[in-house]
Amino acid sequence: MFELVATKPFDGQKPGTSGLRKKVTVFQQPHYAENFIQSIFDSLEGFVGKSLVIGGDGRYYNAHVVQLAIRMAAANGFGKVIVGQGGLLSTPAASHLIRKRGAFGGIILSASHNPGGPDGDFGIKYNAGNGGPAPEKITDAIFAKTKVISTYKTLEADDIDINTVGVIKLANTEVEVVDPVADYAALMQSLFDFDAIADLFKSGFKMKFDGMGAITGPYATRIFEGIFGAAGTVMNGTPLPDFGGHHPDPNLVHAKELCDLVLSPNGPAFGAASDGDGDRNLIIGRGMYVTPSDSLAIIAANAQLAPAYSKGIAGVARSMPTSCAADLVAKKLGVPSFETPTGWKFFGNLLDAAMATVCGEESFGTGSNHVREKDGVWAVLMWLNILAKRRETVEQIVKSHWREYGRNFYTRHDYEEVDLARANGLMTRLRGSLPGLVGKGGIVKADDFSYRDPVDNSFTEGQGIRLIYDNGSRIIYRLSGTGTAGATLRVYIEKYEADAAKHAQETQSALAQLITQANGIADIEAQTGRAAPTVIT
Numbered sequence: 001m002f003e004l005v006a007t008k009p010f011d012g013q014k015p016g017t018s019g020l021r022k023k024v025t026v027f028q029q030p031h032y033a034e035n036f037i038q039s040i041f042d043s044l045e046g047f048v049g050k051s052l053v054i055g056g057d058g059r060y061y062n063a064h065v066v067q068l069a070i071r072m073a074a075a076n077g078f079g080k081v082i083v084g085q086g087g088l089l090s091t092p093a094a095s096h097l098i099r100k101r102g103a104f105g106g107i108i109l110s111a112s113h114n115p116g117g118p119d120g121d122f123g124i125k126y127n128a129g130n131g132g133p134a135p136e137k138i139t140d141a142i143f144a145k146t147k148v149i150s151t152y153k154t155l156e157a158d159d160i161d162i163n164t165v166g167v168i169k170l171a172n173t174e175v176e177v178v179d180p181v182a183d184y185a186a187l188m189q190s191l192f193d194f195d196a197i198a199d200l201f202k203s204g205f206k207m208k209f210d211g212m213g214a215i216t217g218p219y220a221t222r223i224f225e226g227i228f229g230a231a232g233t234v235m236n237g238t239p240l241p242d243f244g245g246h247h248p249d250p251n252l253v254h255a256k257e258l259c260d261l262v263l264s265p266n267g268p269a270f271g272a273a274s275d276g277d278g279d280r281n282l283i284i285g286r287g288m289y290v291t292p293s294d295s296l297a298i299i300a301a302n303a304q305l306a307p308a309y310s311k312g313i314a315g316v317a318r319s320m321p322t323s324c325a326a327d328l329v330a331k332k333l334g335v336p337s338f339e340t341p342t343g344w345k346f347f348g349n350l351l352d353a354a355m356a357t358v359c360g361e362e363s364f365g366t367g368s369n370h371v372r373e374k375d376g377v378w379a380v381l382m383w384l385n386i387l388a389k390r391r392e393t394v395e396q397i398v399k400s401h402w403r404e405y406g407r408n409f410y411t412r413h414d415y416e417e418v419d420l421a422r423a424n425g426l427m428t429r430l431r432g433s434l435p436g437l438v439g440k441g442g443i444v445k446a447d448d449f450s451y452r453d454p455v456d457n458s459f460t461e462g463q464g465i466r467l468i469y470d471n472g473s474r475i476i477y478r479l480s481g482t483g484t485a486g487a488t489l490r491v492y493i494e495k496y497e498a499d500a501a502k503h504a505q506e507t508q509s510a511l512a513q514l515i516t517q518a519n520g521i522a523d524i525e526a527q528t529g530r531a532a533p534t535v536i537t
C-alpha cells in the first residue's frame with residue numbers, strides 16, 4: 001500500500017517570508033507539491049507516531065493538496081492527522097490546534113493575502129510544535145532537501161471524506177476531522193470579556209466585518225453573529241476557491257467596499273476585515289482608519305481591559321519597518337520593546353520565553369502569546385473589548401492616544417512586479433551609498449538591518465535598509481519576500497509629531513517632504529521605471 005515515487009528536484013523551492021508561495025500553475029506540475037511536502041518531512045526528526053495538523057484557507061488547489069498531504073503524512077509514519085473539516089483552518093486556528101493537541105507540527109496551505117483561483121497563488125507552510133512558523137534553521141533545511149530529493153512516500157488510496165467531523169483510519173494512521181471553528185472560538189472566549197461585548201451590541205452598536213470571500217467568514221459568523229447575536233455583521237462570509245474574485249488583502253485598496261461603508265458619516269461605528277488565511281486585520285471606525293502600527297500601540301496600551309491581559313503585558317515586539325508608536329507605550333508601561341526583522345517567525349522565541357505578550361507588524365498583522373501566528377479575528381475582538389469597556393468611538397480612542405503619546409505619521413509605498421534585476425540593482429546601489437548618507441539632511445544612522453535573537457542568539461542580516469533622522473523620522477527600503485512575480489519594493493516612511501495641533505494633517509501631506517527624499521535617495525523612478533507606487537497604505 002505504501003508507495004515510493006521517483007522524482008527529481010525543482011529549482012526555487014525556497015521558503016520565503018512565510019512558506020513556499022508560487023502560482024497555482026507552478027504547484028500543478030506533477031510532483032511539485034509532493035516534493036516540497038516530502039522535503040518538510042525529510043528535514044524533521046522524531047515525528048513517527050506523533051500528530052500533524054493539516055488545513056488551509058480553502059483557496060483553489062487546497063482540496064487537492066490536503067488529500068495528498070494526508071496520504072503522505074500517513075506514509076511517512078505520522079500516527080495521527082488532525083484536519084479541519086472541508087480541509088479548512090485559518091492560520092491562527094491551525095496554530096492553536098497544534099498547541100492544544102500537542103501536535104508535532106502542522107502544514108498550512110495558503111498564500112495568505114495573495115489572490116486565489118486557477119490563475120492565482122498557492123502556498124505551503126510548515127509550523128512547528130509551538131504553533132509558529134518554522135524558524136530559519138528548519139526552512140533552510142527544507143530548502144536543502146528540495147535540492148536533492150529523489151523519492152517521496154505516499155499511499156495508494158482514494159481521497160478520504162473530510163467533509164464530516166469524525167475519525168477515519170488510513171493505513172496505520174488515524175485521521176481526525178475537526179470543526180475548524182469550535183476550539184478557536186473557545187480560546188477567544190477565554191481571552192476576552194464576551195459578556196461586555198455582547199452588551200455593547202445590545203446597546204445598538206453596529207459593526208461590519210468583511211470576510212473577503214476567504215477563511216474568516218465561518219469564524220466571524222459563529223462569533224459575531226452567533227455568540228454576540230449581531231445579525232447582519234458579516235459580509236463576503238463564505239470561503240470560495242477564488243475568494244469571489246476578491247484580492248483578500250485587508251487594506252484601504254482591497255477592502256474598499258467595507259471602507260466606503262464605514263468611513264462614511266452614517267456608517268456603522270466599527271469595521272474590520274481579515275485576509276485569505278485569517279491572520280491579518282484591518283481596523284476602521286466611522287470616519288477613522290487606524291493604521292496597523294497605531295492599532296498595535298493602542299492594543300498594547302489598553303490590553304489590560306481584556307481578562308487574559310488584565311495583569312499587564314510582559315513586553316511589546318514589532319517588526320523593524322513598523323512605526324515606533326508601540327515603543328512609546330512600552331516605555332510608559334515600563335516593559336521592554338523589541339524590534340525584529342519582518343515576518344512573524346521572529347516573534348516566536350520572544351513569545352515562548354514570555355519576553356513579549358503583544359506583537360505586531362505594519363502589514364496588518366497583530367497578535368499575542370495566545371497562539372504563535374498573527375491573528376485577525378483576535379485583533380478585532382481586542383478592539384471590541386476595548387470599545388465595550390471604554391464606550392468611546394474609535395476616533396476618540398485614537399485621538400486621545402495621539403494626545404497622550406504623540407502621533408507617528410506612517411505610510412508604506414509598494415512598487416509591485418518590478419523587474420527583479422532592476423529591484424536588486426536599486427538595493428545594491430542603495431547599500432553602497434549608505435556610508436555617504438550619514439550626516440546629510442539630518443540622517444544620523446544609515447544601515448542594513450540585522451538582528452540577533454536575544455533568546456537563541458541566532459543572527460539574521462540584510463533585513464532592510466534604514467535611514468534614521470535626528471528627529472526620529474525613518475525611511476526604510478526592503479524587497480518583499482512573499483511575492484510570486486518579479487520583485488516588490490516596499491518603502492516605509494515615518495515621522496513623529498508630538499504637537500497635538502498638527503495631528504489632524506492628512507498622512508501623505510504630513511510625510512510629503514520625507515516621501516520626496518525617499519524617492520530621491522533611492523532614485524526610484526530611474527531605477528525601477530516607475531513614476532508612482534502601485535499601492536499606498
Ligand code: G1P
Nearest residue numbers: 017018343344361363480481482
Ligand atoms: C509581508 C509583510 C510581512 C508579513 C508577511 C506575511 O512580507 O510585509 O510583514 O509578515 O507578508 O504575512 P513581505 O512581502 O514584505 O516579505
Ligand code: ZN
Nearest residue numbers: 112113277279
Ligand atoms: Zn495571511
